Amino acid sequence: xxxxxxxxxxxxxxxxxxxxxxxxxxxxxxxxxxxxxxxxxxxxxxxxxxxxxxxxxxxxxxxxxxxxxxxxxxxxxxxxxxxxxxxxxxxxxxxxxxxxxxxxxxxxxxx
Amino acid sequence: xxxxxxxxxxxxxxxxxxxxxxxxxxxxxxxxxxxxxxxxxxxxxxxxxxxxxxxxxxxxxxxxxxxxxxxxxxxxxxxxxxxxxxxxxxxxxxxxxxxxxxxxxxxxxxxxxxxxxx
Numbered sequence: 001x002x003x004x005x006x007x008x009x010x011x012x013x014x015x016x017x018x019x020x021x022x023x024x025x026x027x028x029x030x031x032x033x034x035x036x037x038x039x040x041x042x043x044x045x046x047x048x049x050x051x052x053x054x055x056x057x058x059x060x061x062x063x064x065x066x067x068x069x070x071x072x073x074x075x076x077x078x079x080x081x082x083x084x085x086x087x088x089x090x091x092x093x094x095x096x097x098x099x100x101x102x103x104x105x106x107x108x109x110x111x
Numbered sequence: 112x113x114x115x116x117x118x119x120x121x122x123x124x125x126x127x128x129x130x131x132x133x134x135x136x137x138x139x140x141x142x143x144x145x146x147x148x149x150x151x152x153x154x155x156x157x158x159x160x161x162x163x164x165x166x167x168x169x170x171x172x173x174x175x176x177x178x179x180x181x182x183x184x185x186x187x188x189x190x191x192x193x194x195x196x197x198x199x200x201x202x203x204x205x206x207x208x209x210x211x212x213x214x215x216x217x218x219x220x221x222x223x224x225x226x227x228x229x
Contacts, residue, residue, distance in 0.1 A: 033217070042202060042222040043154065088154065097142060097206060097216050098167055101154040 006089055006102045014110050019076040021105040023089030024069075030092045032065055033099065034074050037086045046074075046087075079109045113137045115221035117203050123227045124193055132188045132224045134203030143186045144204040144218060145178065147171070154202065160186065193228045200225050 006023045013019055023032070034046040049056045049065045049072065056063045062075040076083055086106050090099040116135045124130050136143050145157040159166040160178055177189045186205075190197055204218040 031216070035220075040200075043204075043220040045217050045219065048217055090154075092216070097218070098144070098156040098159055098169075099146070099154075099218060100156065101146075103153050 006087070006105045008105060009103070010106045010108070012108045012110065013079055015079060015081055017079055017109075019079050019083070019107055019109070021074045021087050021089075021107070023072045023074070023102055025072075025089075025091050025100075025102075026070065027091075027093050029067075030094065032063075032072050033090045033092070034061075034063060034072075035088045035090060035101075037088065037104070039085075043088070076107075079107075081109050081111045083107060084109045115203055115205055115219050117201075117221035117224050119224060120222065121225045121227070123229065126195055126228055127192050130190050130193055130226065132190075132201050132203075132226070134186045134188070134221055135184050136186055136203065136205030137207075137219055138184070140205035140207050140219070142166075142206045142216075143178075143180070144206075145188045146202045146204065146220075147199040148202065148223075149196075149199045157188070157201075190226075193226075195228050198226055198228045 029051055031048055031050045033048045035043040036046055037043050047058045047061055047063050049063050060077045065072045086104045088101050088104040090101045118133045122130055143160040146154050147157055148154045156169050158168040158172045158178055175191045179187050200223045202223045203221045206216050206218045
């Protein structure tokens, strides 16, 4: 089964606007993590939210988790051109900490 | 800031050849992982490694794949006989601990090795 499906697939906004990306998953999880990937580069960890947490903040990032709906959202406030990247959610469910990634949201922030 | 490093950044090989992708995890990390990302697709888990043995592996990680920690710093992924469909970006990651232990099980990723099989 697929896990960690993001929507939208692509998002285009202007600098200063907020960007919201959503992620849904199918099985119960230990935690959910968000990663950023600049074009052709490695994955950068942004934030981790545990299954018993509902909301977490880190700088301009706000993540929510609704385990009853099996969904999470990532909000980037006051976006900048440098935020242009692909954003992936990844879930950890049992096992040995393997990450199951979604297909990602491509965010373009225009100056 | 400590980081995971990978070499080479790009490897081109002929089908049927063996390749070894190298990674140097963060020094105090105990858990190591390989993932791959075929162009335009999701990042997929390949294998996790702890205490000198495989903890978990995916269906992708068949007999053609092997991992090794030959010394105290390197972590390698070997593909014995490459196929065209092995062309992908391969990411190494490491984490300090595993779920249930104090602290984060955040995985730190390397920049990746782009493998091209011709």
